[in-house]
Amino acid sequence: MLPGIGVFGTGNVVKVIVPFLRAKGFKVEAIWGRTLSTAEEAAKELNIPFYTNKIDDVLLRKDVDLIFIICSPNLHAQIAVKALGIGKHVLCDKPAGLCQSESLKMVHASQYYPSLISILNHSLRFLPAFMQMRRAIKDGYVGAVTILDARVQTGSLLSDAYDWRCDDAMGGGILTLVGSHVIDLAAHLTGQRAVRVHAVLRTFSPATDRVQGIRRISASDFAAFQMELDGGALVTANLCSSSHLPGSFSQEVIVSGEKGQLTVRGGDLHGRRRIPENDAGKCNHHVKEEVLYLDVEDLHQEGQAPTGAPLLPRPYLKGLFKMVGALREAFQSVEDRKGWVKEPVALAATFEDGQYVQAVIDALRRSSRNREWVKVNIVTEEPDPNPLLSAAVRRSAISM
Amino acid sequence: MLPGIGVFGTGNVVKVIVPFLRAKGFKVEAIWGRTLSTAEEAAKELNIPFYTNKIDDVLLRKDVDLIFIICSPNLHAQIAVKALGIGKHVLCDKPAGLCQSESLKMVHASQYYPSLISILNHSLRFLPAFMQMRRAIKDGYVGAVTILDARVQTGSLLSDAYDWRCDDAMGGGILTLVGSHVIDLAAHLTGQRAVRVHAVLRTFSPATDRVQGIRRISASDFAAFQMELDGGALVTANLCSSSHLPGSFSQEVIVSGEKGQLTVRGGDLHGRRRIPENDAGKCNHHVKEEVLYLDVEDLHQEGQAPTGAPLLPRPYLKGLFKMVGALREAFQSVEDRKGWVKEPVALAATFEDGQYVQAVIDALRRSSRNREWVKVNIVTEEPDPNPLLSAAVRRSAISM
Numbered sequence: 139m140l141p142g143i144g145v146f147g148t149g150n151v152v153k154v155i156v157p158f159l160r161a162k163g164f165k166v167e168a169i170w171g172r173t174l175s176t177a178e179e180a181a182k183e184l185n186i187p188f189y190t191n192k193i194d195d196v197l198l199r200k201d202v203d204l205i206f207i208i209c210s211p212n213l214h215a216q217i218a219v220k221a222l223g224i225g226k227h228v229l230c231d232k233p234a235g236l237c238q239s240e241s242l243k244m245v246h247a248s249q250y251y252p253s254l255i256s257i258l259n260h261s262l263r264f265l266p267a268f269m270q271m272r273r274a275i276k277d278g279y280v281g282a283v284t285i286l287d288a289r290v291q292t293g294s295l296l297s298d299a300y301d302w303r304c305d306d307a308m309g310g311g312i313l314t315l316v317g318s319h320v321i322d323l324a325a326h327l328t329g330q331r332a333v334r335v336h337a338v339l340r341t342f343s344p345a346t347d348r349v350q351g352i353r354r355i356s357a358s359d360f361a362a363f364q365m366e367l368d369g370g371a372l373v374t375a376n377l378c379s380s381s382h383l384p385g386s387f388s389q390e391v392i393v394s395g396e397k398g399q400l401t402v403r404g405g406d407l408h409g410r411r412r413i414p415e416n417d418a419g420k421c422n423h424h425v426k427e428e429v430l431y432l433d434v435e436d437l438h439q440e441g442q443a444p445t446g447a448p449l450l451p452r453p454y455l456k457g458l459f460k461m462v463g464a465l466r467e468a469f470q471s472v473e474d475r476k477g478w479v480k481e482p483v484a485l486a487a488t489f490e491d492g493q494y495v496q497a498v499i500d501a502l503r504r505s506s507r508n509r510e511w512v513k514v515n516i517v518t519e520e521p522d523p524n525p526l527l528s529a530a531v532r533r534s535a536i537s538m
Numbered sequence: 539m540l541p542g543i544g545v546f547g548t549g550n551v552v553k554v555i556v557p558f559l560r561a562k563g564f565k566v567e568a569i570w571g572r573t574l575s576t577a578e579e580a581a582k583e584l585n586i587p588f589y590t591n592k593i594d595d596v597l598l599r600k601d602v603d604l605i606f607i608i609c610s611p612n613l614h615a616q617i618a619v620k621a622l623g624i625g626k627h628v629l630c631d632k633p634a635g636l637c638q639s640e641s642l643k644m645v646h647a648s649q650y651y652p653s654l655i656s657i658l659n660h661s662l663r664f665l666p667a668f669m670q671m672r673r674a675i676k677d678g679y680v681g682a683v684t685i686l687d688a689r690v691q692t693g694s695l696l697s698d699a700y701d702w703r704c705d706d707a708m709g710g711g712i713l714t715l716v717g718s719h720v721i722d723l724a725a726h727l728t729g730q731r732a733v734r735v736h737a738v739l740r741t742f743s744p745a746t747d748r749v750q751g752i753r754r755i756s757a758s759d760f761a762a763f764q765m766e767l768d769g770g771a772l773v774t775a776n777l778c779s780s781s782h783l784p785g786s787f788s789q790e791v792i793v794s795g796e797k798g799q800l801t802v803r804g805g806d807l808h809g810r811r812r813i814p815e816n817d818a819g820k821c822n823h824h825v826k827e828e829v830l831y832l833d834v835e836d837l838h839q840e841g842q843a844p845t846g847a848p849l850l851p852r853p854y855l856k857g858l859f860k861m862v863g864a865l866r867e868a869f870q871s872v873e874d875r876k877g878w879v880k881e882p883v884a885l886a887a888t889f890e891d892g893q894y895v896q897a898v899i900d901a902l903r904r905s906s907r908n909r910e911w912v913k914v915n916i917v918t919e920e921p922d923p924n925p926l927l928s929a930a931v932r933r934s935a936i937s938m
């Protein structure tokens with residue numbers, strides 16, 4: 139049986155995902171908003187029976203067994219940890235908390251309740267083009283991977299009013315919102331993780347038509363970064379959001395290896411490699427270009443997407459839909475609504491993956507601030523909140 | 539009257555440019571090759587009356603007034619300086635010498651003989667798409683430039699046998715051969731110069747099908763770099779040559795500003811910017827995409843290009859042809875074959891520009907070696923060949 143869903147957040151993605159969850163047979167039982175009025179408004183628009191601005195009022199509901207956390211990043215860790223503690227499955231939007239120590243709390247909670255689903259919304263993993271790309275890399279299409287290059291251009295990532303998206307410290311900015319996907323994808327596709335990183339982050343537009351005056355935008359709208367992976371590959375990324383080019387979106391990921399090249403452009407996968415010489419004596423080589431996957435599936439035809447302008451770029455929307463489909467499969471075959479099978483969601487990013495991404499983001503921020511290469515440091519213990527006191531306690535314990 | 543030409547070098551570019559020079563009315567009088575046999579071979583193939591492997595034998599010829607230096611970079615400075623000293627006009631391939639002190643010698647020679655033409659082969663300046671892009675930037679199409687992003691993918695930059703192109707110290711590698719164009723173009727398009735730079739250089743293929751055994755390739759086949767320009771713009775570049783994808787070539791340069799974006803893809807120029815809202819009260823913005831220049835001109839039809847496979851990527855070939863056209867104009871209207879008018883070649887890169895590019899290349903190499911941001915340092919005096927001796931001389935002068 140499919141679990142009832144409680145949704146945290148009232149933004150654009152919520153408005154896309156709720157109708158789709160219903161179309162897939164899920165019941166959306168409750169919604170939480172930052173204020174009671176935004177919650178009420180969203181509940182009415184989306185026809186959700188219960189709304190609140192109190193976190194516990196959603197988490198403690200008996201008819202809610204799966205939590206979708208799609209609100210501002212400063213609340214992600216808090217809600218996710220609490221939800222798992224109460225025994226609810228969790229799908230959490232990226233980023234996994236504001237910093238690595240928040241992510242670590244999420245990891246510990248997910249490890250403590252392994253019978254519950256705890257996945258992160260790195261939806262590009264479920265985009266068919268990337269699934270095919272990953273398989274092709276495993277099958278040796280490009281040989282050993284040398285370079286993964288990602289280039290994303292989007293319109294503005296800001297809302298119409300000033301909110302967390304404008305604020306670097308609150309998890310706004312292109313590095314958290316888009317870069318996190320690239321960092322996750324690079325690890326997912328290559329099976330290698332970043333060891334050392336370098337970044338240039340910039341806020342080229344500290345004000346927009348709608349955010350002006352004393353409130354300045356601190357969130358970055360440009361990020362160029364490089365990552366050395368533990369298997370020898372190099373990742374280069376160039377991410378740019380332009381408030382003056384609303385609605386525009388393009389995304390290209392190129393994986394090069396010693397034998398060939400794979401490119402995901404939008405939702406399509408292209409491949410290029412050299413055809414071995416038939417005649418060993420001949421000098422001229424030929425390069426074969428081929429389309430390995432074409433994204434011809436129409437989201438509208440399937441009744442998956444709402445009509446009107448897309449609220450999320452197509453690859454992210456489509457990946458999200460596929461991930462929800464996988465979630466459905468995970469629950470569908472099991473009678474008990476607490477039960478699920480792992481296989482359909484095995485592809486999804488775990489909270490551990492989220493901590494890794496957050497560790498890289500922390501390192502990239504430091505790199506840009508200090509203009510230096512920074513080692514990625516995965517912490518395994520939460521930082522001591524009061525190291526002086528702890529040291530004193532240890533000293534007194536020794537002297538006793 | 540058009541000057542007679544002496545050519546240094548016997549490579550692919552020479553084989554393209556000589557027939558084109560003839561088609562434009564120039565006489566190619568002499569060719570120099572590294573060995574007498576390569577010189578003889580090229581002279582026969584290209585039907586050039588005189589060949590030699592001695593530099594002076596070309597420079598001292600009375601019928602030669604314009605020198606084309608298209609040989610290995612370690613000879614560029616030496617030949618250029620000597621040619622100017624003998625009173626010959628010089629077109630020199632990039633890079634301008636192997637390091638900045640060599641470039642500086644070229645600058646001093648060109649300053650000493652201002653009545654002679656001394657230009658560098660940064661041919662992309664003459665590509666119509668970039669000429670239009672430069673004009674559009676000046677006219678404020680994008681507003682103040684924030685980012686210039688260049689992405690180039692080519693097949694192998696190596697010859698079939700081991701030569702200078704395999705050797706980093708001899709001027710080989712993607713940074714000198716392709717990056718130099720990007721560095722020059724960024725300054726030319728924006729009117730801003732690099733202050734501080736960062737690079738990641740790599741040699742992913744230290745051996746190829748044809749270069750194996752004890753001779754390893756030290757020249758880089760991958761370069762990602764970032765440059766902070768003095769006017770506040772940021773340049774990001776991603777350059778990659780793949781020996782396993784022969785013949786492939788793509789080049790894209792995107793200039794973003796606070797108002798819009800300009801893109802040169804191949805030889806075409808595209809623009810995107812927001813259309814001002816007609817109704818100030820309305821919320822939806824519209825983005826206008828337009829083609830500003832389409833490269834429909836056929837090089838073959840004009841009898842400019844040789845038949846068969848292209849030996850240089852089209853944008854470089856076309857830029858080179860346009861530059862030769864400009865050279866012709868510069869000489870054509872003047873009776874005396876030593877005389878020329880500046881205007882048609884005013885667009886070309888000077889030796890000073892070449893020194894700047896070399897200073898940036900030196901900084902980028904150091905950045906990659908030390909994993910740090912490096913300030914670009916333009917030297918104005920040639921380094922003292924024996925600083926200890928000079929110090930001793932100064933000391934004794936003081937004590938006397």
